[in-house]
Amino acid sequence: MTFQYKKALVIGGSRGVGRDLSIKLAERDIATVSVARNSADLEKLKAEAPAIDIIAIDAAGEGVAESLLADHDPDLLLLVGGHSPKMQSIADMSWSDFSAAWETDTKIAFQFIRAALREPMAEGGAIVSFASGAAIGGSPLSGGYAGAKRMQHLVANYGQWEAEQRGLGLTFMTIYPKQLVAGTGIAEKASTAYAAARSMSPEQFMSQWDKPLTPQFIGDQVIELLRENAGSATYGITASGREIMN
Numbered sequence: 001m002t003f004q005y006k007k008a009l010v011i012g013g014s015r016g017v018g019r020d021l022s023i024k025l026a027e028r029d030i031a032t033v034s035v036a037r038n039s040a041d042l043e044k045l046k047a048e049a050p051a052i053d054i055i056a057i058d059a060a061g062e063g064v065a066e067s068l069l070a071d072h073d074p075d076l077l078l079l080v081g082g083h084s085p086k087m088q089s090i091a092d093m094s095w096s097d098f099s100a101a102w103e104t105d106t107k108i109a110f111q112f113i114r115a116a117l118r119e120p121m122a123e124g125g126a127i128v129s130f131a132s133g134a135a136i137g138g139s140p141l142s143g144g145y146a147g148a149k150r151m152q153h154l155v156a157n158y159g160q161w162e163a164e165q166r167g168l169g170l171t172f173m174t175i176y177p178k179q180l181v182a183g184t185g186i187a188e189k190a191s192t193a194y195a196a197a198r199s200m201s202p203e204q205f206m207s208q209w210d211k212p213l214t215p216q217f218i219g220d221q222v223i224e225l226l227r228e229n230a231g232s233a234t235y236g237i238t239a240s241g242r243e244i245m246n
Helices: 016-027 039-048 064-072 095-099 102-118 145-166 185-197 202-206 215-227
Strands: 007-011 031-036 053-056 076-079 126-130 171-177 233-238 241-245
Touching: 007 016, 007 064, 016 031, 016 039, 016 076, 016 215, 031 039, 031 064, 039 053, 064 102, 076 102, 102 126, 102 145, 126 145, 126 215, 145 171, 171 215, 185 202, 215 233, 215 241
Parallel strands: 007 031, 007 076, 031 053, 076 126, 126 171, 171 233
Antiparallel strands: 233 241
16 A cells, blocks of 8 residues: 655654655655654654755744645644653652653644644645653653643544544544653663663663564554555554554
8 A cells, every 4th residue: 555645744753753655655755744843853854865955944933833744735734742751759840841842743733733723734634743651640740741742642633633623634643652762862861760760770660561562663663554554543553563543
C-alpha cells in the first residue's frame, strides 16, 4: 500500500523519533519539512538527508503554527518534539520548572491543532501527536510533564471531535511510547534520576524492559500505521510492537 500523503511537517524533527521519521518520510518521496529550535542538529539532519527542508524556530512561539501551516500546506503534520523535563523531587521545584512542559508540549499541540482546524488543513490530512508513557502511570520526578502529555492527547481528541463537527475530513492519531526511548536525552535523564532514587545504575533501571525501544522502531511503526491509513486512534508502542489503546 502506498502513501496518500504528499507533504509532511515534522515538529521536533532534529532528534530522536522526529529525526528518524523525517528521514523515513523523505526516503518515501514525501516532501518533508523538519522544524526544531537547535539549528546545529537540523544542519546535521540536512547533511544526512539533503531532500529535507529545515527550519530553526521555537514552535511554541505565538503565530508560528499558523505561519508554518500557511507557508508549507502539509497534508501530514507530526507533533513529536517537546520539553526535556528537569528531573528532581517536586519538593525542590519552582512553578516554572513544574509547568515547563505545559508551555511547550501542550502549547505546541494546542496551537498547531487549532491552526489545522482554522486554516484548515486539506481534507484527508492527518495529525500525529506523540504523548508519553508518563501520562499513563505518572512520573513523580518530572513535575507536570505527565499531566502535560496527557493533556496533549486530550487536545488531539478534541481536535478530532471538532474536525468531525465541521466536516473537515481530518484524522488525529496519538502515539504513546510506553518505554523510555533508548538513546534519547529524556531517557538518559530519566533513567539516571530514577536509578539514583532506587540505588541502582541507569543500565539496571533500563533493563526492566526485555528489549530497548528505539527511535527507529517507533518510526517504523508509525510509518506502517500511516501506510495502512489506520485512521483516528490511539496506539501504544513498546519494543515488542504496537497496540491500540482505548
